[in-house]
Amino acid sequence: MIDWIRRQADPHPRLEVGIGDDAASVSWPDTDSTLIAVDMLVEGVHFRCPEATPEQIGRKSLAVNLSDIAAMAGRPIAAVVSVALPRSWHGEPAQRLHSGLTDLARETGVALAGGDTTSTDGPLVISVTVIGESPPGGPVLRSGAQPGDRVLVTGHLGGSLDGHHLDFTPRLSEAVALFEAGGLHAMIDISDGLATDLHHLLYASGVGARLIAAHIPLNQLTERAGDGRTRLAHAIADGEDFELLAAVTPDVAARLIADPPFATPLTDIGQIVEGSDLDMLMPDDRVVPLPPLGFEHEVG
Amino acid sequence: MIDWIRRQADPHPRLEVGIGDDAASVSWPDTDSTLIAVDMLVEGVHFRCPEATPEQIGRKSLAVNLSDIAAMAGRPIAAVVSVALPRSWHGEPAQRLHSGLTDLARETGVALAGGDTTSTDGPLVISVTVIGESPPGGPVLRSGAQPGDRVLVTGHLGGSLDGHHLDFTPRLSEAVALFEAGGLHAMIDISDGLATDLHHLLYASGVGARLIAAHIPLNQLTERAGDGRTRLAHAIADGEDFELLAAVTPDVAARLIADPPFATPLTDIGQIVEGSDLDMLMPDDRVVPLPPLGFEHEVG
Numbered sequence: 099m100i101d102w103i104r105r106q107a108d109p110h111p112r113l114e115v116g117i118g119d120d121a122a123s124v125s126w127p128d129t130d131s132t133l134i135a136v137d138m139l140v141e142g143v144h145f146r147c148p149e150a151t152p153e154q155i156g157r158k159s160l161a162v163n164l165s166d167i168a169a170m171a172g173r174p175i176a177a178v179v180s181v182a183l184p185r186s187w188h189g190e191p192a193q194r195l196h197s198g199l200t201d202l203a204r205e206t207g208v209a210l211a212g213g214d215t216t217s218t219d220g221p222l223v224i225s226v227t228v229i230g231e232s233p234p235g236g237p238v239l240r241s242g243a244q245p246g247d248r249v250l251v252t253g254h255l256g257g258s259l260d261g262h263h264l265d266f267t268p269r270l271s272e273a274v275a276l277f278e279a280g281g282l283h284a285m286i287d288i289s290d291g292l293a294t295d296l297h298h299l300l301y302a303s304g305v306g307a308r309l310i311a312a313h314i315p316l317n318q319l320t321e322r323a324g325d326g327r328t329r330l331a332h333a334i335a336d337g338e339d340f341e342l343l344a345a346v347t348p349d350v351a352a353r354l355i356a357d358p359p360f361a362t363p364l365t366d367i368g369q370i371v372e373g374s375d376l377d378m379l380m381p382d383d384r385v386v387p388l389p390p391l392g393f394e395h396e397v398g
Numbered sequence: 399m400i401d402w403i404r405r406q407a408d409p410h411p412r413l414e415v416g417i418g419d420d421a422a423s424v425s426w427p428d429t430d431s432t433l434i435a436v437d438m439l440v441e442g443v444h445f446r447c448p449e450a451t452p453e454q455i456g457r458k459s460l461a462v463n464l465s466d467i468a469a470m471a472g473r474p475i476a477a478v479v480s481v482a483l484p485r486s487w488h489g490e491p492a493q494r495l496h497s498g499l500t501d502l503a504r505e506t507g508v509a510l511a512g513g514d515t516t517s518t519d520g521p522l523v524i525s526v527t528v529i530g531e532s533p534p535g536g537p538v539l540r541s542g543a544q545p546g547d548r549v550l551v552t553g554h555l556g557g558s559l560d561g562h563h564l565d566f567t568p569r570l571s572e573a574v575a576l577f578e579a580g581g582l583h584a585m586i587d588i589s590d591g592l593a594t595d596l597h598h599l600l601y602a603s604g605v606g607a608r609l610i611a612a613h614i615p616l617n618q619l620t621e622r623a624g625d626g627r628t629r630l631a632h633a634i635a636d637g638e639d640f641e642l643l644a645a646v647t648p649d650v651a652a653r654l655i656a657d658p659p660f661a662t663p664l665t666d667i668g669q670i671v672e673g674s675d676l677d678m679l680m681p682d683d684r685v686v687p688l689p690p691l692g693f694e695h696e697v698g
Contacts, residue, residue: 114431115537119602120469120587121435121530123537128428131414135421136527138480138514169420180438180525214438220520225480227436227527230421237415237423287420302418 108200110209112175122211124176124229131232135166141184141221145264152191154264155224156198162289163228164206164268165340169287170237171277174230174270176209181225182218195224206270233277242283243303243345247370250276250351252362253341255292256332257317263338273342275359281350288339295343297376297390303345306375309368309388334378334388345370410509412475422511424476424529431532435466441484441521445564452491454564455524456498462589463528464506464568465640469587470537471577474530474570476509481525482518495524506570533577543584543603543645547670550576550651552662553641555592556632557617559625563638573642575659581650588639595643597676597690603645609668609678609688634678634688645670 115123126132139145139159150158160177167174179199183192192215203210208228252269269287276282286299292314300307316329346354351366358364368378376388415423426432439445439459450458460477467474479499483492492515503510508528552569569587576582586599592614600607616629646654651666658664668678676688 115470115539119537119539119541120466121433121472121537123431123433123470123532126426126429126432129426131423132426132432132476132529133421133423134476134478134511134527134529136478136480136512136514138482138516138523138525140482140516140518140520142519143516166420170415170423172421176432176434178434178436178527180436180527182438182440182523211434212436214436214525216438216440216443218440218521218523219442220440220523221518223438223482223518223520223523223525225438225514225523225525227434227478227480229432229434229529232423237419237421239415239419241419 108204113209113211117212122178124209124211127231129231131236133167133170133172133230133232133237134227135163136225136227137162138223138225140223150264152194153198156195157202158264159224159226160199160202161266161268162340163226164270165287165289167228167230168268168270168273169285169342171233171273171282171285172230172237173274174206174208174228176211177203177226177228178211179213179224179226181213181215182220182223183215184218184220184222187222206268238277238282238285240284240286240299240302243299243305243370244283245305245370245372246348247283247345248348248351248366249307249309249368249370250344250346250354251315251341251365251367253339254315254317254363255288255339255341256329256336258336258338259332262317266340268340269342269362272360272362276342276344279350279354279359281347282344283347284345286343288341288343289337291337292334292343293376293388294390299343299345300374300376306371306373307368308371309378311378311380313365313367315363315365413509413511417512422478424509424511427531429531431536433467433470433472433530433532433537434527435463436525436527437462438523438525440523450564452494453498456495457502458564459524459526460499460502461566461568462640463526464570465587465589467528467530468568468570468573468642469585471533471573471582471585472530472537473574474506474508474528476511477503477526477528478511479513479524479526481513481515482520482523483515484518484520484522487522506568538577538582538585540584540586540599540602543599543605543670545605545670545672546648547583547645548648548651548666549607549609549668549670550644550646550654551615551641551665551667553639554615554617554663555588555639555641556629556636558636558638559632562617566640568640569642569662572660572662576642576644579650579654579659581647582644583647584645586643588641588643589637591637592634592643593676593688594690599643599645600674600676606671606673606675607668608671611678611680613665613667615663615665
């Protein structure tokens with residue numbers, strides 16, 4: 099497979115040494131900080147076949163890491179991949195896995211710098227590491243949110259059960275645009291669900307927040323989930339939206355909402371407040387607490 | 399386990415953001431090139447338990463990557479780890495795995511920047527990525543060897559079956575010292591065995607080599623393997639020595655051998671020649687070909 103990968107590899111202007119030596123070498127920008135993200139996907143835990151195609155698994159293994167780099171407002175530069183392949187995956191499925199990964203690397207300008215493939219008697223395991231460049235002045239952390247900041251979110255939430263988690267687009271250019279607009283205090287990508295990830299951001303920042311239920315952008319696809327839960331419940335509790343959740347000063351947020359710097363939807367869904375509580379204003383004017391988990395019981 | 403890892407994490411002067419945000423951030427030197435190495439170890443393929451302790455597996459998962467960075471004459475800076483943990487590994491075994499890894503990171507000054515842990519129904523899988531700094535002027539590749547160069551090797555060869563592959567020391571400082579001596583044309587670390595890895599170097603450089611059997615530094619430990627093969631056969635064909643194999647100009651090689659810049663043994667075992675063949679001068683003055691595999695049949 100390594101030979102096959104080598105033949106498929108696109109030349110990339112930054113890639114000085116690719117597959118075939120002891121390590122890869124990538125020409126590096128003049129940056130103060132280097133960002134590193136790593137994620138491992140395991141068959142049966144993070145995806146099941148044949149619901150997920152090999153191309154989708156390859157794509158997702160890179161995409162989740164790009165989403166992490168985006169959440170720091172960074173720019174991804176290179177990726178390496180290691181795969182433990184079950185015997186049934188040898189040949190065409192492995193090539194399809196690799197092409198899903200390669201396609202997304204090409205779309206996002208990331209140099210696929212190297213990898214390691216091994217056989218396993220267990221399930222498929224794929225681990226991707228992405229390294230990238232920090233934005234000027236350092237990455238945007240989870241910890242900078244301040245009372246008064248607006249809570250902004252990209253895209254629509256709640257589509258993961260409909261397969262969105264297998265074909266999402268990492269919000270790389272959106273993250274850079276938000277950074278360049280200024281006033282970006284804190285950011286996270288939504289991997290565990292809006293409520294849980296907003297709690298992570300609030301906890302790291304030492305603040306609370308109030309969301310407005312009517313403003314949360316709902317994914318239309320979730321009608322199809324057909325499990326009796328409301329679309330709002332899906333949007334708040336389901337994981338793997340891989341949208342950006344950001345705390346931005348009110349003046350910049352107003353400008354961004356009035357004149358968005360990108361085509362992806364950007365929505366103001368609430369406000370950072372003093373304290374440590376997260377709650378939500380419902381359409382009937384009730385205010386309900388939004389714990390990290392168990393949201394369904396509160397407003398289901 | 400992530401919480402436990404976070405509590406164990408040493409502060410490292412380069413680590414700006416460690417575990418707990420979307421990605422890690424590491425302060426980066428002013429380097430033209432960044433090196434990346436990745437290796438995945440799978441239980442039952444690369445190690446068996448209880449022959450290998452959890453500490454040894456953790457240590458080895460990092461060490462093999464450090465050996466790859468050394469082979470480029472690079473300096474490792476940061477590492478990230480992803481692990482698929484079987485249920486039987488939760489708790490103490492996972493902590494021992496992690497401490498083996500952490501101990502080696504501390505010894506080598508590498509910042510353990512982040513990780514991802516997941517459960518699996520299959521065997522233990524651990525993947526480590528190391529990123530580092532290229533030496534001035536770019537990494538030392540496999541491809542620069544020239545006829546007339548001497549073939550130098552660090553340490554002793556052939557001890558892997560005695561467990562050396564689980565406790566070897568990556569030759570990081572030795573690689574830098576060889577680089578700084580000048581005249582270092584090509585280098586590789588011995589992971590697949592002396593014959594196979596020297597073939598890799600020769601093929602990449604478009605040259606051949608003649609080794610001198612009597613000069614190959616043999617590991618005394620291999621007496622214990624007790625499989626009837628000579629120590630020379632072990633030294634040539636066994637993998638996972640993780641010693642450095644270098645092609646160096648004759649004048650610099652003579653100086654290095656006369657006055658080694660480090661305490662690790664350094665031995666001149668032969669010469670790079672025109673052509674593409676690898677052979678070996680035996681003590682009885684026979685010259686035997688040294689194919690990448692199947693050496694045992696030739697001189698066993």
